[in-house]
Amino acid sequence: MNTAKGSEAGSERISEAEYAVMEALWHRSPQTAAEVCDTVREDRGWSMPTVKTLLSRLVAKGALETRPDGRRFLYSPLLERDIYVGGESRRLVQRLFGGRAAPLFAHLAENEALTQDDIAEIERLLREMKK
Amino acid sequence: MNTAKGSEAGSERISEAEYAVMEALWHRSPQTAAEVCDTVREDRGWSMPTVKTLLSRLVAKGALETRPDGRRFLYSPLLERDIYVGGESRRLVQRLFGGRAAPLFAHLAENEALTQDDIAEIERLLREMKK
């Protein structure tokens, strides 16, 4: 029986701290809480209980799934990184630019947030889309 | 004497509800609280006190500035839209794509979040950057 609220994995919003935990599991999964904690501690310096809390909240939100492994749990993402990242990107474009991607692009260009590689890659994507 | 915390306009994070208020004032300024309320009520349906609270918080955060006008206040943005939008865009690209803009673009392209107009505009921008 699923939580029945929202029904889709990731329908609930994931906070920034939670995102850090997701990252660890997107990078490699499944992992135990202790492993995730080790990974995450490097960048964020959180204590074990903190990471545990975030893991629980993510499970409650349906973004992670657990599988018992002896006396502990193995955590894996239910919400895929692509889905999440796509959603967040669209949210931002929607909110800040009324859904138009071009102004976002213009902003990044202006702020020199685009590397030469980015530009080359984007050109390649554009050529591909034309076909 | 300035608030001395963060010192730059907009160093404090602006929430989503607050953003709606900023939008109204970026669109036209200065405006009175009542005017902002009227504008914002259309999309969000908030009560007057709610908008007042958001205005106060934005003033406290240094994102808005007030000028007395008789017995009331006129509000204007201190934080410019461009600065805000640029910051948010960079934050997202940083967080989700390690600072690379190309993957963001790829995501938008995949999800058909790019209109024909967007594509044409981006091509134009690219040509311009080449010069």
Added chain:
DNA sequence: CAGTTCAGATTACAGATGTAGTCATAACGC
């Protein structure tokens, strides 16, 4: 001058978030 009214200030309060301590319980060493 007293009553009404409008605007900002103060207070409220539930839910989310960041951050973490404590509890209970099951396994493992001795």
Added chain:
DNA sequence: GCGTTATGACTACATCTGTAATCTGAACTG
């Protein structure tokens, strides 16, 4: 079998956010 330890569950708590009611004081009206 019993103490130690690891692990998930529960509890905690300050802050931020969304949403709003109430208070207070100044201005306008009659």
